[in-house]
Amino acid sequence: MCGILMYQNERSERKCLLGDYFIEFEGPEANNVDSIATKLASLHVDDVFIKECGYIVKRGPNYSGFKSVNKGKILLLSSVLSLRSPFTKQPIENDRFIIQYNGELYNDEIDASFNDTEFINNKLSQVLKDNVNENAIEEGIFNVIRSLNGEFAYNIIDTVTGKNYFGRDTIGKRSLSYCFIETTKELIVTSCNGSKIDDVYKKNFINCLNNVIYIYDSKSNEIIDTNFIIKSPYKVMEVVMENENEILALEDKLYLMLKESCHKRLVNIHPLGSKPTEKIDVGVLFSGGLDCSLITVLLCEIIIEKSLQDHFTLNLLNVAFENPRTSMQPDDVPDRKLGIKSSSEIIEKFPLVDIKFHKINVESEQYLKYKPIVLDLIYPKDTEMDLSIAIAFFFASKQSSLLNNKSSVLFSGLGADELFGGYHKFNNKSNEELIPELNKQINNIHDRNLNRDDKVIAINGVELRYPFLDEFVVEWSTSSVPLNLKRNKTILRSIARTKLLFRDISLEPKRAIQFGSKSAKMFDSKIKGTDKSS
Structure with missing residues (x-):
């Protein structure tokens, strides 16, 4: 990077x-x-x-x-x-x-x-x-x-x-x-x-x-x-598929594509100064939800299958905020509880993989100290929603560099919601309404998320990698996965349940990071996400 x-x-x-x-x-x-x-x-x-x-x-x-x-x-x-x-x-x-x-x-x-x-x-x-x-x-x-x-x-x-x-x-x-x-x-x-x-x-x-x-x-x-670079924007497949064998074949294909995407983003990590005998620390932005858990499990499978247990440590970075408005402490926020639960399941299934769960606790004083720094970095983004998301990622990358062994690469599950209809607002839309929404989500993700997130994470000398946003994964997912498998991430939930055998993780509802980590509405319950932050 x-x-x-x-x-x-x-x-x-x-x-x-x-x-x-x-x-x-x-x-x-x-x-x-x-x-x-x-x-x-x-x-x-x-x-x-x-x-x-x-x-x-x-x-x-x-x-x-x-x-x-x-x-x-x-x-x-x-x-x-x-x-x-x-x-x-x-x-x-x-x-x-x-x-x-x-x-x-x-x-x-x-x-x-x-x-x-x-x-x-x-x-x-x-x-x-x-x-x-x-x-x-x-x-x-x-x-x-x-x-x-x-x-x-x-x-x-x-x-x-x-x-x-x-x-x-x-x-x-x-x-x-x-x-x-x-x-x-x-x-x-x-x-x-x-x-x-x-x-x-x-x-x-x-x-x-x-x-x-x-x-x-x-x-x-x-x-x-x-x-x-490519002639036209990504465009989602507009049909519905009911044939069970065809659906299973699609799940097999997506599973293999995501696994290959994780593999090539893992095996080329050789930080300057690292020694062949030392393990390389790799981070995962880990809320415990479906997307990041799926990425973590795939990384574990790769490490086992390629006999890389002595080469990598997976650091699961779980961010939680002290929220003075609600008097909620970091260990009480939804993402902390879910992160502990999901990581325990993964660690139990992969005892040979070196997995560490890290609590990154952010006190309200730290939030106030770094808020102007984060707002400066993400400019021209300036809404409360942008701030509450960006500041969680900022502390994940900042604190990961302060661990005993720095994770210079962080894996993110970003892109799953955009590709596979994970947002709640899609649930009640007709197919005709869903198509343009999905097209907009993946083609606008560069402005809505990626520019902002890269700025606040990279400033701490850390690089993000996005297996869901691999070009081949995006092109195939938009053009080959039918609409009925893109409601509430149906295809991903099925992969987690039937191929990875994580039933509980497959059932986890979507929860935005700013609400799961409680970085939103830290001091004012009436403030809106679209309001300009000051």
Whole structure:
């Protein structure tokens, strides 16, 4: 996982004080916000870039690389959390392209000894070898982006044409936003923009849409957003299926697809500095509900089947808030009780897997202390609902880093409700009403959830992985699972009950994290989720 920051300022009248620099910040003494800000200030780097650095450096605790191009007209900062050997520094460049990349790729061509950032670099280099025509080179760049399988965001600079290509994957699993000011020829592309910048930039930030390959052409000074990774949005299957054998076949297929999705997200975790003889700590955002329990069980099955018991520890991270309004303590909230119950069942079934249940208790004073920090991170999201969800994830990732052994990767069950109709509001809808709702849920998840969640978790140097949002799982689930199996997650409940043999977990009702952890309505019972938080 990495942080991406680029500032491009093409004003001809601007007095550039910078030369072309490449500066590395490695180790805790150098790679921290204060140290980097001081160094960049000494080089007369623009204030807006220095302010934005604070949101980026913390995302990559292992390394940060600063690059100045074209006498300071382009400034780049990439921070790196190295989870995949070999360690690869960023920004990375070849004869023509400068690349900033954040994410994880699962393409079959990438083996255990090959880093995915280097994989992209090599593919772009091959584009130059195969083509001499500029139109063909641009189409080659598109094809490289379209070939990537995983969860990612990117910024690619073509130093010959003066074009920037940036965006997110087809679903939008990594955060990315941009600010374009046409009159001053300024462009900022960043993993997290925050709210503590000058209004002239703040009001112009836009969260990148999923699936769009954005192009900034510095020569024409325009943003082009008409190119896509896949041609059309995901669209749900509109039929109903009653044949029992066909339904069982679908359950078998989904079970195997989810298991493969978990497998490829587990086995490539090799944090920088980890030793072959040491176990790798992997976290799960664990409320005890159906989605996260299903992911946990699949991870356990993989660990047993692949004889990985000596390689991984599963840390189940259960967040609960002290709610002063109701006088409810963390051990009394619904998610804590359910988490203990579900984790006990899983531990009992998989005694050979090293599973640890962690209580992450958040006192009301801590909530008030970090509330403004979380609101700053999730900007422009600012509702009470966004805050109550984001702050739970923030403490999960923050506290997980304070355990004896840090879990740098967290698995999440996000996507199950959107793909399989888990929200209560769907229960009484007709099929005709349900179809557009499901289409909207999966195609809007990048803005509704993913951008926000990535910002508050990554700031603590932790990466999220989403087995339900694997491209193959999403494409197959939308196009092949009939509507009647998408009410109240019918197909997932059947898999939990019949294939995984967890009957009680299969019956658990949907409960939103802000209500299960009691992070909502901490001090005011009358406040609404849609109200602006202050």
